[in-house]
Amino acid sequence: MSKQDRPWLQPVLVAASIVVLAIAVVVVFRSTAGNSRSVVGEAVLGCTACDYFYRSDNRRGPLNCPKCDARAAWPAMLCRKCNRVVGIDRMMMRREGISDATCPHCGSTDLRTIRSSESLEGF
Ligand SMILES: [Zn+2]
Numbered sequence: 001m002s003k004q005d006r007p008w009l010q011p012v013l014v015a016a017s018i019v020v021l022a023i024a025v026v027v028v029f030r031s032t033a034g035n036s037r038s039v040v041g042e043a044v045l046g047c048t049a050c051d052y053f054y055r056s057d058n059r060r061g062p063l064n065c066p067k068c069d070a071r072a073a074w075p076a077m078l079c080r081k082c083n084r085v086v087g088i089d090r091m092m093m094r095r096e097g098i099s100d101a102t103c104p105h106c107g108s109t110d111l112r113t114i115r116s117s118e119s120l121e122g123f
Pocket residue numbers: 047048049050051052065066067068069070072
C-alpha cells in the first residue's frame with residue numbers, strides 16, 4: 001500500500017504534527033514559568049518581636065519566629081537609612097491604613113525589598 005492510495009493521509013499528518021507542536025509549546029512554556037517562579041527562591045523574613053531575621057521559602061506572614069516562637073515573622077525589607085533588616089507587619093499596616101512600610105528602629109520609610117540572591121551577612 002503506497003501513499004498515493006491514501007491522499008487524505010498527508011493533511012491529517014500535517015494537522016497532527018501542528019497539534020503536537022502546539023502542545024509541546026504549551027508544555028515548555030508552562031514548565032519555564034514554573035521554573036522561574038521557583039528560581040525566585042527564598043524570601044527573607046524578619047521577626048517584629050525579636051528582630052531576628054532568616055530565610056524561608058514561605059514569603060507570606062505571619063509565621064512563627066524560629067527564635068522567639070512569636071507569630072510575628074513577616075517578609076522583611078532593608079532599611080536604607082540604618083541598614084537593618086526589618087520584618088514588615090502587613091496586617092497591621094492594612095489595619096491602620098498605612099501604605100508605606102516604616103523602619104521600627106529609625107522611623108525611616110526609605111525601605112527596599114531584599115533580592116533573593118542577596119547576602120544577609122553584615123546586616
Ligand atoms: Zn522572634
